[in-house]
Amino acid sequence: MSRTTILETIQRTLIEILDNNSLKICEQTRADDVADWDSLNHVRLLISLEPTFNIRFEPEETTDVKNVGELIDLIQKKLR
Amino acid sequence: MAPARTSLPWLPAPPADFLAQCKSLITNAEPPGPVIQYLASHRLQSIEHAVLSRAIRKARATERALSPLSSFRLGVLSNSTFDLIADYLPAAAARHGVALDVVSTPYDQAIQQALDPNSTINTGELDGCLIAVDHRWLKIDRTYLDANPIERVESAIDQLRLIVKSISTKSGIPTILQLIPTPPYSLFGNYEGQVAGTIRAMLGVANEQILSLARETGSYILDVRALAEGIGTDQWFDPSQWVSYKFPFSSECFPIYADYLGRLLGTIRGKARKCLVLDLDNTIWGGAIGDEGVTGIVLAQGNPKGEAFRSVQSAALELRGRGIILAVCSKNHDEVARTPFREHPEMILKEDHIAAFQANWNDKAYNLKVIAQQLNIGLDSLVLLDDNPAEREFVRRSLPMVAVPELPNDPSWFVWYLNNAGYFEAVTYSNEDQKRAGFYAADAQRNAELVKTADLADYLDVLEMEMSAASFDLQGRQRITQLINKTNQFNLTTRRYTETEVAIMESEETTFTLQIRLKDKFGDLGMVGILICKRQDDPTIWEIDTWLMSCRVLGRKVEEAMLTHLVRSARKNGITKLIGFYIPTCKNSMVESHYGNLGFNKIEALAEAGTCWSLVVDDFADKPLPIRIIDSQSSSIV
Structure with missing residues (x-):
């Protein structure tokens, strides 16, 4: 799956979770850059992405993720 | 291969514009209630649940009527991360006819919340409280081979009892208790069940005691044990999500858990299918x-x-x-x-x-x-x-x-x-339920009789009806609560009361209650009517808080017989005036002119729509009725 497709899915999901239709993210976006992207909403994002991509994140795996680009790396790795 | 119930396979797939429809709910001129219920009745994914739940929260905040959905404010006590599960609940509850507001409390504060009279749970004007705890909270999360395992179970259940009783005393709301599933773990393998201190053996005892606690306190049961068994505990318990997020069970099970809770709340609000x-x-x-x-x-x-x-x-x-x-x-x-x-x-x-x-x-x-x-x-x-x-x-x-x-x-x-799919849930079960299907067969016979006699007055005489009236009592309590919560059409005020509230009315001095039963020559129709009157500041006035009747007895002058009995009781109690209200809902238009038909005078229209009526007791004259009225208290025919 292409990075753009994954990025778009993450963005679509975040728009719904944060209830923010104008939200725009890129690979460099960090959670701290986005209003309301707190730890609880981060878990919401992860458990919404899991069934979408049919993957499961493991403990610790996501704690090292620093920005959206690294989250895409992780998802791509799991899809392989 | 079995279908996975976690994906709610009995529901149809959502429409393509589901998310857009959720968002336009608030701005639409259309009444939001039916649209919410329609949207909720699909096979939703996690995001769809969350978006619909948010739309419901916003709709509740606008204070627009959400009919046909019934409102419910649910407090939640939990020993795990419940916020994410709460995302699913309003959507799932709407599927079952309830406009739900979830009031969360801080993580792992069940006992504090229950005991503190100023806590969110005790002051939140809630309709009920869910105690969502599992084996970890009960401290039955490992095998105990040294100490007395039964004592350990009992002390865990004592904690639960303390919570239930404290909430009941301080806020009067009913609680919902969960049965506890056993994790797929064993220390002895096939011999597990034979050792009293194993998790499996202790939870077996604990669940029995939770069921008795529910009976003892009038609490509802959310059977999480049966749900987890149906899914399979291998899938239900997710050790990875527990250590990472403190989820009590796998996030894949959130939608079906929410649906189970929604069914229960819907049934409490009288929405179970018939x-x-x-x-x-x-x-x-x-x-x-x-x-x-x-x-x-x-x-x-x-x-x-x-x-x-x-x-x-x-x-x-x-x-x-x-x-x-x-x-x-x-x-x-x-x-x-x-x-x-x-x-x-x-x-x-x-x-x-x-x-x-x-x-x-x-x-x-x-x-x-x-x-x-x-x-x-x-x-x-x-x-x-x-x-x-x-x-x-x-x-x-x-x-x-x-x-x-x-x-x-x-x-x-x-x-x-x-x-x-859980359409036919129950929160009570009485002998009357068993007979109900037969009531409908008897109805068919009665209709045949009507066709034969062709004249309504003759028909009613031929039925040889006998109505008995008694105050609320323990024997009637379950059925009374059921009628109060299920009757939609012949219901003047549609006020819902829990079993606990009904129990309180039995002994309240300012409250006059009647349970009405009807028999005719074709059979016993059981309890068919409820009246609740509240004495006002002026002790010579009764306000009719609740008047409802089962639709099975429409057109038989039962309401006239009820009024006759009510007036007689009013005279005995020194009451000179009755005040009644009609509060319209989308289902009770059939009783719009109920009080007018019975000879009440309209006093005023109410601000919220609806009408207020009064009857001077002395102006009421007995009319001949085709129903013999029996006062069950004094067992005399009056």
């Missing part, structure tokens, strides 16, 4: 009766398909046994459709099990309306079981309030789909 409507061809037998004839349809034992269809019939008959009405809706010639019921030796369902039989060439939406009318129940009380996807889709579009489960091709799974 009638199973069966299609015939390829739903309760194999093949088309019109083409194959009685000898051609597939229904034999020993034939896999035949047995599958027989299992559908058995399940329907079991439902009838606990009071669910059965009806038939089929595109067929009436006579042809009835033949298997009369002649096929392997039919489990017989003609007299079916309270309404609509076999003709009209469309199914029309026939369902006729069935609802004949049985005098709402369309939202119906479930249609139909193997034909086109018919299902047609009925869902025309009558979105009728529940129509998806069905797979293989009829062996029909019962699983019907059963797991």
Whole structure:
């Protein structure tokens, strides 16, 4: 799956979770850059992405993720 | 391979513009209630649940009426991360007729919240409180081989009891207790159950005690144990999500957990379905009766398909046994459709099990309306079981309030789909329920009598009715609560009360209560009416807080007999005036002129729509009635 497709899915999901239709993210976006992207909403994002991509994140795996680009790396790795 | 209940397979897929529809709910001119319920009745993914739940929260905040949804504010005490589960709850509750507001409390504060009179739970004006704790909170999360395991279980249950009783005393709201599933872990393998200190053995005891605690305190049960068993505890428990997020169970199970809770809340609010409507061809037998004839349809034992269809019939008959009405809706010639019921030796369902039989060439939406009318129940009380996807889709579009489960091709799974969709939940079960299906058969006989006598007054005399009136008491409490929460049409104020509140009214000095039972020569109709009057500051006035009647006894002058008895009781209690209200809902227009018909004078229209009425007791004159009134308290005929 292409990075753009994954990025778009993450963005679509975040728009719904944060209830923010104008939200725009890129690979460099960090959670701290986005209003309301707190730890609880981060878990919401992860458990919404899991069934979408049919993957499961493991403990610790996501704690090292620093920005959206690294989250895409992780998802791509799991899809392989 | 079994379908996964975690994905709610009995629900249809959501429309493509689902998210957009959720968002336009608030801005639409259309009343939001029916749209919310329609949107909720689909197979939703996690994000869809969250978006719909948020839309419901916003709709609640606008204070627009959300009818037909009933409001419920639920407090939650939990020992795990519940916020993410809470995302699913309003959407799932709307599926079952409830506009839910979830009031979360801080993590792992169950006892503090229960004991503190100023806590969110005790001051939040809630309608109920869910105690969502698991084996970890009960400290039954490892094997205890040294200490006395039973004592350990009992002290855990004592903690629960403390919470339930404290909430009940401080806020008067009912609690919902969960049964506890056993994790897929064993220390002794096959011998596990024989050792008293194992998790499995201790939870076995704990669950029994939770059930008795519920009986003792009038709490409701959310059977998480049965849910987890159905899914499989391997899938239910997710050790990874527990260590990472403190989820009490796997996030894949959030939607079905939410649905189970939604069913329970819906049932508490009187929204459980009442009638199973069966299609015939390829739903309760194999093949088309019109083409194959009685000898051609597939229904034999020993034939896999035949047995599958027989299992559908058995399940329907079991439902009838606990009071669910059965009806038939089929595109067929009436006579042809009835033949298997009369002649096929392997039919489990017989003609007299079916309270309404609509076999003709009209469309199914029309026939369902006729069935609802004949049985005098709402369309939202119906479930249609139909193997034909086109018919299902047609009925869902025309009558979105009728529940129509998806069905797979293989009829062996029909019962699983019907059963797991959870349409026919119960929070009480009384002898009266058992008899209910029979009541409908007696109704058919009464109708025949009416046709014979043709004159209504004669007909009522012929019925030889006997109405008994008594104050609320322990024996009647369950049925009283059931009527208060289920009656929608003949209900002047539609005020709902929990069993605890009903119990309080039994001894409240300022409250006058009546439970009304009716008998006639065709049988006992059971409890059919409720009256609650509250004495006002002026001690010579009763305000009629609640007046409701079962629709089964409409047109029999029962309301007149009730008023006659009420006036007599008022005189005995020194009451000179009765005040009554009509508060309109989308279902009770039939009683709009109830008080006017009974001779009350309209005092004023209410600000919220609705009317206020009064009757001077001395102005009331007894009229001859076709009903003998028995005052059950004094056992005298008055």
